[in-house]
Amino acid sequence: MDIQDVLNCVFSAWYPKFKDITIKSYILPLPKEFLDYLQADGVVLPEQSVAASGKHDEDDIEGEELDVDWDSADSSETKMPSFPEFESLMKKIIKNLGGSVFPKLNWSAPRDATWISFDKTLRCTCPSDVYLLLKSSEFITHDLTQPFLHCKDCANGSNVTVQYELILRKWQNLASGMEFRCFVRNGNLTAICQRNHTEYYEFITKMKEEIVSDIKAFFYHMVAGKFPSKNYVFDVYRRDKGKLLLIDFNPFGAVTDGLLFTWDELEGLRGDGQEDQQRNDQSEGSTSVTSSVETSNTQEPVFRFVEHPEGVQPHPYSSFGIPEDIKDLTSGEDPYKMMDLLNLKIQQMGRQDSCDEEGD
Numbered sequence: 001m002d003i004q005d006v007l008n009c010v011f012s013a014w015y016p017k018f019k020d021i022t023i024k025s026y027i028l029p030l031p032k033e034f035l036d037y038l039q040a041d042g043v044v045l046p047e048q049s050v051a052a053s054g055k056h057d058e059d060d061i062e063g064e065e066l067d068v069d070w071d072s073a074d075s076s077e078t079k080m081p082s083f084p085e086f087e088s089l090m091k092k093i094i095k096n097l098g099g100s101v102f103p104k105l106n107w108s109a110p111r112d113a114t115w116i117s118f119d120k121t122l123r124c125t126c127p128s129d130v131y132l133l134l135k136s137s138e139f140i141t142h143d144l145t146q147p148f149l150h151c152k153d154c155a156n157g158s159n160v161t162v163q164y165e166l167i168l169r170k171w172q173n174l175a176s177g178m179e180f181r182c183f184v185r186n187g188n189l190t191a192i193c194q195r196n197h198t199e200y201y202e203f204i205t206k207m208k209e210e211i212v213s214d215i216k217a218f219f220y221h222m223v224a225g226k227f228p229s230k231n232y233v234f235d236v237y238r239r240d241k242g243k244l245l246l247i248d249f250n251p252f253g254a255v256t257d258g259l260l261f262t263w264d265e266l267e268g269l270r271g272d273g274q275e276d277q278q279r280n281d282q283s284e285g286s287t288s289v290t291s292s293v294e295t296s297n298t299q300e301p302v303f304r305f306v307e308h309p310e311g312v313q314p315h316p317y318s319s320f321g322i323p324e325d326i327k328d329l330t331s332g333e334d335p336y337k338m339m340d341l342l343n344l345k346i347q348q349m350g351r352q353d354s355c356d357e358e359g360d
């Protein structure tokens with residue numbers, strides 16, 4: 001995986017080519033003030049979004065956090081970030097997309113921050129929902145600070161200027177068992193895995209041949225040859241027989257979750273007819289809980305899914321249910337950060353009704 005492979009997975013790089021087979025979305029270049037806001041410490045919502053300020057009375061906070069406006073002691077000087085034009089554009093787009101959107105930046109969605117939202121999903125109905133999720137997510141911080149981590153040529157990453165964008169996608173009620181992650185190596189579909197790999201879905205066992213055949217047809221007709229990297233990962237949602245929806249592209253490498261595959265295994269599936277015969281020995285004991293549809297034809301993708309209810313695993317993001325801020329609080333290191341966060345949550349609860357009205 002090199003920097004170019006990661007750049008090929010930027011949403012705005014692939015969306016124009018694939019917009020007919022994916023979810024309707026808008027791409028908004030981030031104004032500098034908004035980018036600064038995302039990169040700043042603290043979780044204050046912008047001026048337009050909240051009626052009441054979340055300011056603290058104390059001014060005795062030391063260190064870098066003093067640069068953040070929320071800790072000002074003088075209410076007349078309390079500055080909240082403000083980007084009215086960007087916000088009104090977001091409102092228009094949310095309305096245009098039916099009132100509910102799924103937000104992400106160039107590569108990542110704030111999936112680790114759902115604990116902070118009302119319905120524990122990424123569904124946003126107004127700009128402040130989007131701000132709160134983006135500001136609370138370490139995955140978003142990764143996009144902003146180290147997008148080229150693990151690239152072979154990452155030493156050159158500092159020469160690449162990334163134009164950051166907010167992506168607003170029309171909200172879809174997706175059933176988790178129907179989404180699959182597909183791994184492409186040397187231009188060939190080598191592996192498929194159920195996307196939500198911590199659950200058991202009885203129907204997958206029953207329909208495994210159909211699922212593989214639909215995904216293969218989708219790949220070879222709609223995706224292969226159009227995506228510029230030789231190695232990549234894409235996620236697909238199988239709504240019904242023969243009805244597939246492209247969800248996202250991801251780099252082929254450790255930054256992408258291999259789910260029920262290890263990256264050693266995935267790299268062993270060469271996709272050029274010379275597969276590494278050792279791959280089945282490397283599945284780290286997962287064979288009792290997962291299954292693969294494999295044939296002697298080396299072009300056939302390996303399909304892996306949870307085959308028995310006992311194969312259910314802990315949710316990989318359960319650790320994100322305890323936010324860093326709470327860890328800071330329990331260690332006594334940063335109580336103000338936590339107070340800020342709780343204030344924010346209270347504000348959000350208070351304005352939920354007005355948020356719904358904004359969406360109308």
Ligand SMILES: Nc1ncnc2c1ncn2[C@@H]1O[C@H](COP(=O)(O)OP(=O)(O)OP(=O)(O)O)[C@@H](O)[C@H]1O
Nearest residue numbers: 023102107108109169170171172174179247248250
């Ligand atoms: N428009 C949408 N509405 C509802 N859910 C969505 C939408 N788009 C994506 N999702 C769900 O959210 C998940 C994550 O989306 P996406 O792949 O865009 O984020 P990501 O940060 O790139 O995740 P990953 O790192 O796993 O690829 C998808 O697998 C899908 O289940």
Ligand SMILES: [Mg+2]
Nearest residue numbers: 107248249250
């Ligand atoms: Mg993705």
